[in-house]
Amino acid sequence: MTTRQARVGALLLAAATSLSLAACGSETLNTGGGGATATGGSSATPTVKAVTADPALAALVPAKIKSAGVIKVGSDASYAPNEFTDTDGKTIVGMDVDLFSAVAKKLGVKAQFQNADFGSIILKVSGGQFDAGVSSFTINAERKKQVNMVQYFNAGTLWAVPKGNPKKIDPEQACGLKVGVQQGTVQVDDLTARSKKCTDAGKPAISQVVEVAQSKVTADLVSGKVDAMAADSPITNYAVAQTNDALEVVGKIYDSAPYGIVTAKADTQLAEAVSKAFASLKADGTYDEILAKWSNKDGGVTEFPVNP
Structure with missing residues (x-):
């Protein structure tokens, strides 16, 4: 997904920016x-x-x-x-x-x-x-x-991280990370299972930051509140394309x-x-x-x- 109409992209970016500035403010x-x-x-x-x-x-x-x-x-x-x-x-x-x-x-x-x-x-x-x-x-x-x-x-599920992946995040090595996810999605179950594997192996759990709206999940990643986010592939690709080059995809689509x-x-x-x-x-x-x-x-x- 490489292009979208500019005014829609501006809306999403503005929403993400205002949310990041307001931290826990209204959506x-x-x-x-x-x-x-x-x-x-x-x-x-x-x-x-x-x-x-x-x-x-x-x-x-x-x-x-x-x-x-x-x-x-x-x-x-x-x-x-x-x-x-x-x-x-x-x-x-x-x-x-x-x-x-x-x-x-x-x-x-x-x-x-x-x-x-x-x-x-x-x-x-x-x-x-x-x-x-x-x-x-x-x-x-x-x-x-x-x-x-x-x-x-x-x-399928696809992860995103800040541009350049400064923390060198690998979805397959996510123990100890803060990961944003939307409430009620299959990604919550996925992260829960991944976190259990971490703790069973004596490693730190994955900390889920669960939001009601996906727009807030994206804003959390743009603002640095979370290390990564996991969402359905079309949504992750679109978020990356519409956040002014602030994010990038990491890893591959899985669990289609x-x-x-x-x-x-x-x-x-x-x-x-x-x-x-x-x-x-x-x-x-x-x-x-x-x-x-x-x-x-x-x-x-x-x-x-x-x-x-």
Whole structure:
């Protein structure tokens, strides 16, 4: 990932700078459960070709959603470039937003995004507050026990450090380091397991600095609060590209796994409709076009199964 629109990059850099100066101050990007909403499409990037409804797919949409005309979507808009707030501070944009907005159009409805803390989204989908969760959820066995997950992308874990790697950090030799990570992500489990290996070997534990928002994790690394950060590969690459050459990638991508769109466990009808809509977008080229727009084509998949 080498380029992004300058004004989006400036926003992320400004957020990181203000956070680093304020240390424990409030976050520039709103990640609360409040009213930040969008109906899709980033104003900061080229327009993806128009998507039209497919009557056969629209017929698969659950009656409640079809009647409302919208799919209510929970998303933690702090995870650029997958989902983040635009320069107005409230419109949710990003790769995932474009993808799922295209899915909704195929299904003859609109996607209505609402900002929410990452750790709350699955609970709110299960409780009916959201129809779907679209927030870079890695598919794993524990999550599939709680909800349905529709595969749509593939990513792995990738680390970043300050430019030049002054502490000569190696993710495989991380004992004793302070590592930033977003709350509720698979990287928390990864670091916990790595830390246990350290302590079992009589070495210092890895100290996790856990933040609610990924934007704050990135800011912690820019400010020097942590030695390194671990996040999904598209997010790490984007952070490096957008922090004015302050960071660099270290090590290689590992533990690659698919992302999944989340629906309630009982709502298999919506999950199947989303799966078929993705397959249609793949067939007509829209899916690959959106990934290319966000420089993430290498994470594309060819199948979109429910609960793979």
